[in-house]
Amino acid sequence: MVMLKCGKSAKGSLLKTGKGGYRPPTIKLLGKSIRYNDPVKYLGVTISAQCKMEKHAQSTGTKASCLFDRLTVICKARWGITCSNIRTLYNGVYLPSVLYAIEAWNPLLRQETARKMSSSQRSPLLRMSKGYATVSTDARQVICGAMPLDLEAHKRYYRSQIKSNTAFTFGLIQYNEGDDKKQAYTRLDSELLNMWQAKWHASTKGDTTYEYFPDVKIRMQKQWMELDYFSTQFLTGHGDFGLRLKKFGIKEDDRCECGQSETAEHVLRDCDLYEQERNVALRELSLEGVTTGVRNTQELTKTKKIFDIFKKLCKGILTKKEESRRR
Ligand SMILES: [Zn+2]
Numbered sequence: 001m002v003m004l005k006c007g008k009s010a011k012g013s014l015l016k017t018g019k020g021g022y023r024p025p026t027i028k029l030l031g032k033s034i035r036y037n038d039p040v041k042y043l044g045v046t047i048s049a050q051c052k053m054e055k056h057a058q059s060t061g062t063k064a065s066c067l068f069d070r071l072t073v074i075c076k077a078r079w080g081i082t083c084s085n086i087r088t089l090y091n092g093v094y095l096p097s098v099l100y101a102i103e104a105w106n107p108l109l110r111q112e113t114a115r116k117m118s119s120s121q122r123s124p125l126l127r128m129s130k131g132y133a134t135v136s137t138d139a140r141q142v143i144c145g146a147m148p149l150d151l152e153a154h155k156r157y158y159r160s161q162i163k164s165n166t167a168f169t170f171g172l173i174q175y176n177e178g179d180d181k182k183q184a185y186t187r188l189d190s191e192l193l194n195m196w197q198a199k200w201h202a203s204t205k206g207d208t209t210y211e212y213f214p215d216v217k218i219r220m221q222k223q224w225m226e227l228d229y230f231s232t233q234f235l236t237g238h239g240d241f242g243l244r245l246k247k248f249g250i251k252e253d254d255r256c257e258c259g260q261s262e263t264a265e266h267v268l269r270d271c272d273l274y275e276q277e278r279n280v281a282l283r284e285l286s287l288e289g290v291t292t293g294v295r296n297t298q299e300l301t302k303t304k305k306i307f308d309i310f311k312k313l314c315k316g317i318l319t320k321k322e323e324s325r326r327r
Pocket of ligand 1: 256257258259260267271272273306
């Protein structure tokens with residue numbers, strides 16, 4: 001039994017133990033009946049019977065996503081506020097809303113619920129990446145450099161444990177009272193990135209994105225990366241490409257105007273129709289020390305200057321494709 005207090009009076013009661021079939025007991029405090037509720041909302045956190053957090057995780061996820069959508073309503077795929085501005089809103093508005101009071105409820109979070117929480121990230125990350133709605137959450141997290149929500153929840157919780165000097169074990173980390181806090185924060189960040197890496201490596205989704213960003217640590221070091229509507233299509237493989245559109249039933253024919261099967265790789269690396277744009281990019285990439293042209297995907301995101309050349313090429317190709325379709 002859990003009694004939830006608000007000021008001087010108890011607000012509600014909740015059964016913590018005993019699965020199903022139990023009649024809630026009648027509780028009185030100072031002659032006043034305390035109502036049994038399921039779920040109970042206390043200081044903004046919704047707790048269900050058995051101290052389950054599913055409802056809270058689901059409702060805060062929906063609320064935070066709606067709030068974020070309202071704030072970024074002026075953000076459309078092709079125009080509007082930039083990716084870095086959306087990231088600022090994501091870190092400053094979305095995460096604090098969805099993980100409100102996580103220090104209190106993270107220990108109650110079941111693995112299954114934690115995994116489901118990440119689905120509320122879909123919408124904010126779609127806006128940040130300016131990509132197609134068909135891109136998986138796993139790929140969106142990596143491309144945006146946004147940690148999966150369950151790991152972000154652990155990060156905030158265990159940082160609070162270190163701050164209050166409370167011993168804990170998490171993954172390969174053992175924190176004891178009196179340990180160096182600065183070192184502990186660094187070890188925690190590293191462990192979380194390792195966990196994310198293992199998840200990304202095991203994911204069956206986002207193959208194209210994995211070619212560009214196989215290592216989440218390296219992706220996180222590239223905070224300068226400004227995604228746009230054009231480059232994201234190549235970084236995810238989801239975009240204005242015949243094979244992909246055919247797969248989703250939007251187009252009947254997967255062929256490029258040149259006659260070959262049209263994929264992101266084909267138009268970027270091989271298609272003769274975009275040779276002019278590609279040659280300009282190859283010259284510029286060579287001046288930046290890239291000797292593999294557009295074939296080595298990881299080279300194309302190595303520095304901001306190189307990535308800008310890549311972005312210009314992506315925009316050139318997709319704009320030419322659109323113009324040719326209109327003719
Ligand atoms: Zn072609």
